[in-house]
Amino acid sequence: MICEKCKQDFPSQYYFKTDTVCIECFNKMSESEKQSALHRSLMKHPMTSTTFEIQGHRVVKQIGVVRGITVRSRSVFGTIGASLQTLFGGNITLLTELCEKTRGEAFDMMISHAEKLGANAVIGIRYDATEVMDGVTEVLCYGTAVVVERVN
Numbered sequence: 149m150i151c152e153k154c155k156q157d158f159p160s161q162y163y164f165k166t167d168t169v170c171i172e173c174f175n176k177m178s179e180s181e182k183q184s185a186l187h188r189s190l191m192k193h194p195m196t197s198t199t200f201e202i203q204g205h206r207v208v209k210q211i212g213v214v215r216g217i218t219v220r221s222r223s224v225f226g227t228i229g230a231s232l233q234t235l236f237g238g239n240i241t242l243l244t245e246l247c248e249k250t251r252g253e254a255f256d257m258m259i260s261h262a263e264k265l266g267a268n269a270v271i272g273i274r275y276d277a278t279e280v281m282d283g284v285t286e287v288l289c290y291g292t293a294v295v296v297e298r299v300n
């Protein structure tokens with residue numbers, strides 16, 4: 149992997165954090181730069197997979213199940229806005245955004261749980277959502293934390 153900032157090659161264990169910059173450059177970034185780098189790499193994360201393998205890599209260690217949970221209640225304003233949008237039809241963007249954000253948070257939590265356990269990849273990722281009470285939804289993201297190494 150070539151770092152976008154310093155153009156140096158960086159080792160594979162750092163892919164997990166971000167696949168665009170090396171860990172040294174990452175640590176020097178501002179909070180907002182970090183967020184956008186993380187967001188970009190999570191969206192096309194090479195080290196996460198909904199299947200049980202990651203292309204070009206093999207699992208050398210199974211660590212176990214990791215998960216992230218977020219609980220969301222619909223805000224009154226969001227609900228009113230969404231109701232108005234339902235009247236006009238089309239994609240209910242207010243709810244779509246809320247769902248995306250909630251899933252993203254659960255995903256991030258799962259990733260940091262995996263990192264704490266020393267994993268560099270998560271496989272078999274699933275999402276689960278349950279309405280725990282009226283208007284309150286729990287979003288669960290879980291997968292199997294593993295250590296992978298590159299196969300050439």
Ligand SMILES: [Zn+2]
Nearest residue numbers: 151154170173
């Ligand atoms: Zn760098």
